[in-house]
Amino acid sequence: MFARKIAASAVADRAMTGGLPLPQRYWAIAAISLGTLLTIIDGAIANVALPVIARDLRIDGSSSVLIVTVYNLVLVMALLPFSTLGDRIGLKRLYQMGQVTFTVATALCFVAHSLPALLAIRALQALGGAAALSVMSALIRITYPSEQLGRGVGINTILVAVANALAPTAGGAILEVAPWPWIFAAGVPFALLSLALGWIGLPDVPSSNLDHRYDTMGAAFCILTFALIFGGMETAVHGGPIIVSAGILCAGLGLANLLIRHELKEERPIMPIDLLRDPLLATSTAAAFACFIAMMVLFLSLPFRLENHYRLSASAVGLMVAAWPMTTMIVGPVVGIASDRLPAGALGAAGMAVATIALLLLADLPEHICYVDIAWRMSLCGCGFSVFMVPNTRVIIGSAPLHRSAAAGGLLSTTRLAGQTLAASIVATLLALGLGEGPAPVLVACLLGVVAGILSIARIGHMRRR
Numbered sequence: 001m002f003a004r005k006i007a008a009s010a011v012a013d014r015a016m017t018g019g020l021p022l023p024q025r026y027w028a029i030a031a032i033s034l035g036t037l038l039t040i041i042d043g044a045i046a047n048v049a050l051p052v053i054a055r056d057l058r059i060d061g062s063s064s065v066l067i068v069t070v071y072n073l074v075l076v077m078a079l080l081p082f083s084t085l086g087d088r089i090g091l092k093r094l095y096q097m098g099q100v101t102f103t104v105a106t107a108l109c110f111v112a113h114s115l116p117a118l119l120a121i122r123a124l125q126a127l128g129g130a131a132a133l134s135v136m137s138a139l140i141r142i143t144y145p146s147e148q149l150g151r152g153v154g155i156n157t158i159l160v161a162v163a164n165a166l167a168p169t170a171g172g173a174i175l176e177v178a179p180w181p182w183i184f185a186a187g188v189p190f191a192l193l194s195l196a197l198g199w200i201g202l203p204d205v206p207s208s209n210l211d212h213r214y215d216t217m218g219a220a221f222c223i224l225t226f227a228l229i230f231g232g233m234e235t236a237v238h239g240g241p242i243i244v245s246a247g248i249l250c251a252g253l254g255l256a257n258l259l260i261r262h263e264l265k266e267e268r269p270i271m272p273i274d275l276l277r278d279p280l281l282a283t284s285t286a287a288a289f290a291c292f293i294a295m296m297v298l299f300l301s302l303p304f305r306l307e308n309h310y311r312l313s314a315s316a317v318g319l320m321v322a323a324w325p326m327t328t329m330i331v332g333p334v335v336g337i338a339s340d341r342l343p344a345g346a347l348g349a350a351g352m353a354v355a356t357i358a359l360l361l362l363a364d365l366p367e368h369i370c371y372v373d374i375a376w377r378m379s380l381c382g383c384g385f386s387v388f389m390v391p392n393t394r395v396i397i398g399s400a401p402l403h404r405s406a407a408a409g410g411l412l413s414t415t416r417l418a419g420q421t422l423a424a425s426i427v428a429t430l431l432a433l434g435l436g437e438g439p440a441p442v443l444v445a446c447l448l449g450v451v452a453g454i455l456s457i458a459r460i461g462h463m464r465r466r
Contacts, residue, residue, distance in 0.1 A: 019145040020203060027201025028143045029152075031194050032136060033159055035099060038190035039129040040163035041170065042106065045187075046071075048171040048303045048314050048321075049180050056180060057115050065428040068300065069234060069421060070119045074126035075133070076417040077226045080270050081219035082134035083410025087268070088214060091135040091142075091406065092202040096195060098131025103191040109184035125184075137397050137409020142203055148340070155336060156393075160416075169325075172318030218270035221259040226418070228252030233425045272407040275400055280459060281408075284395045285415050287348065287455035291388060292419030293426070294448035298359070298381070300427040301441035309437045310369060320374035327382035335390040344391035348456030352449050355384025359446040363439040388452065395459070 020028055046053070046067050054064035086094040105124035112118035136156070144152035171183045232249030236242065263269035276282045302321070306312045312320075339347060358380035366373060393412065400408035426444060430436040 019148070020143050020201075024201050024203075025143055027197050028139070028203065029155070029201075031198035031201050032139055032143065032156065034190045034194035034197065035095065035132050036136065036156055036159045037163050038099070038102065038187040038194060039133055040160050041167045041190070042071075042102075042125060042129070042184060042187040044068075044163065044167035044299065045171045045183050047167065047300055048318055049175055049183050051304065051307055052175060052314065053180050057118075059115055063115065065300070065424050065431070066115070066119060066234070067122060069230075069424040069428070071122045071126045071129075072417050072421040072424065073226070073230050073234075074123045075130045076230070076414055076421055077223045078127055078130035079134050079414045079417065080222050080272075080407075080410045082131050083138075083406045084214065084219070084268065084270050086135040086138065086406050090204065091138055092198065092204055095132050095135050095139065095202065096198055098128045098133075099191050099195050099198070100128070101131065102128030103188060103195075104128075106184055106188055106191070110181050112181065133413045134410045135406050137412060138406035139202060140409075141397060141405045152336075155333070169318035169322045172313070172315040176315050215263075215266050215268065215270045218259065218263055218266060221255055221262060222270050225252055225255040225259050228255060230418075230421050230425070233422070234428075268407075272400075272404065272411050275404060275408060275411060278399060281396060281399045283455055283459045284344075284392050284399075285411060287452045287459070288389075288392055288396065288412065289415050289419050290448045290452040290455065291352070291385065291392070292416045293423045294355075294359070294445040294452070295385060296420040296423030297426055297441050297445040297448070298362070300424060301430070301436055302362075304431065305437045305441075306374070316371075320371055321378055323375035323378040324382035327379040328386045331383050331386045332390060335387050339391035339394050342391075344395045345456050345459040347391040348388045348459070349453050351384045351387025351389075352453030352456060353384070355381055355388065356446055356449040356453065358384055359442055359449055363442040363446065365439075384449075388456065392456070 019025055050064040050067065053067065054060065057064075082094065082098075102125055105121055105128055108121045108124070109118070112121050140152050140156055170186055174183045174186065228248055229252035232245050232247075232252055235248055236245035259271055260273065263271045263273045276285065299321075303314070303317050306317045306320070307314065335347070358377055361380070362374075362377045396412050397405065397408050427436055427441055430441055430444075435441075
């Protein structure tokens with residue numbers, strides 16, 4: 001026991017100074033990068049295929065959004081409990097277990113020929129993804145030297161954005177040559193490579209939480225709270241009785257109150273209330289939440305608008321959306337380096353100003369469009385969101401104490417997935433109201449971008465006081 005504590009302390013000390021030694025650092029970076037691509041692509045690749053899946057399974061468009069919603073819901077339910085579990089069983093062990101679970105679940109997608117079966121398999125995929133994502137930020141912080149943390153965060157943030165944006169392109173290409181079940185197999189090569197490289201490069205970090213009991217009650221409260229809140233919202237969106245939906249939502253809010261009260265008494269809470277007491281971290285998390293909702297509203301609604309209103313093919317939509325990741329790959333590394341030197345608040349506000357302008361331009365599309373009409377607008381969006389997300393993520397991860405890195409990473413991932421799940425409910429509601437194929441979703445995203453920009457400006461004062 002004592003030896004394991006000494007080893008954990010040594011790894012932590014190395015993380016605070018020089019990160020992992022070379023070439024192990026490169027193997028670890030490759031493993032984490034592939035794991036990021038795997039989880040994000042499989043979560044987002046279904047977006048462009050939703051109209052096809054809806055027709056094949058003979059369900060309406062709003063019901064098909066459940067394929068995305070269930071995946072994100074299970075992820076958001078499991079991330080925080082898993083992040084604390086990683087402190088107990090080891091970051092590398094939990095990460096690799098998640099990759100194996102995800103790969104096995106992906107293979108089962110080929111036997112899913114109904115919506116309930118597909119939703120069950122997507123839930124199992126999400127459990128594997130949650131195990132990996134919950135410790136990813138902690139592994140990044142250990143891997144990179146402290147003076148290069150912004151660069152490391154920038155690379156990972158870029159991968160998340162690129163994967164979210166490239167997924168429709170990959171999905172559209174696959175749908176041109178194969179049935180829709182094949183889109184869920186796109187992540188298998190990433191999983192196998194990540195497992196192999198992770199075995200070589202990821203650090204064996206012993207538990208730093210051996211003297212603290214696992215907060216089982218907090219984990220149960222956390223899972224049930226997210227399940228009831230988002231379950232109530234989805235019940236309302238998909239035509240359930242309003243009384244039932246309101247009852248489920250109220251039960252979730254009541255449990256959220258109990259969760260907060262319980263976690264305030266815990267030294268290592270599942271819900272990182274201790275971290276959210278920091279105004280800088282809390283403001284950055286709120287800004288990230290608004291930004292994630294805006295991004296997902298755009299990515300979910302755009303295929304419906306372009307395919308159904310403008311009569312474009314899935315592959316054509318994918319090519320148009322690809323302008324976003326291409327821009328991010330250029331802008332992201334530069335912003336990652338700049339975020340180690342320039343104020344995050346100013347960078348974030350400038351980025352959201354650009355993104356808001358781009359969203360307004362996307363809302364005002366001409367009646368007849370071509371590739372260039374969408375591509376340059378998506379490129380401008382990619383630039384703005386990258387300039388915002390990279391420094392914002394660096395603040396969230398870098399502001400937490402080292403021994404709470406996994407909790408900070410779990411908080412960030414939970415914020416992202418909660419935002420995406422809420423965005424899916426917003427899009428499903430707009431589709432059910434007949435507004436989902438017009439400019440309304442983009443205008444909603446634009447409003448959220450303004451909120452994120454205001455919060456980024458407010459963060460400048462918190463950083464000065466710190």
